[in-house]
Amino acid sequence: MSQATAPLxxxxxxxxxxxxxxxxxxxxxxxxxxxxxxxxxxxxEEYRVAVQDDPFQDELSGLSGKH
Ligand SMILES: [Zn+2]
Structure with a gap:
């Protein structure tokens, strides 16, 4: 009775x-x-794909360079 059947x-x-x-x-x-x-x-595989070059890094350095 107390033995629950595990779902497949x-x-x-x-x-x-x-x-x-x-x-x-x-x-x-x-x-x-x-x-x-x-x-x-x-x-x-998937982790490597997710950690490509970060586009935000380029954008931030570009913004600071304009100043
Ligand atoms: Zn398996």
Whole structure:
């Protein structure tokens, strides 16, 4: 009666459906391995894209130069 059924969710990495349970430290991933793969992918590709040259830096130095 007190045993709640964990809802099934799809792992963001491999798409495998697994129970979303608080006993799984890698949730919402199905396993620690999928979690590491996804984090590694994020750090390796998407983070680099997000940290391109900051356009605000150029704009600020340009404004101060006009003075
Ligand atoms: Zn997975």
């Amino acid at each position: 969710v799809a792992c963001p990495q491999c798409g495998k459906r697994h129970p979303y349970h608080s006993s799984n430290p890698a949730r919402p991933f199905c396993s620690e391995r999928c979690k590491l793969i996804d984090l590694g992918k994020w750090a390796d």
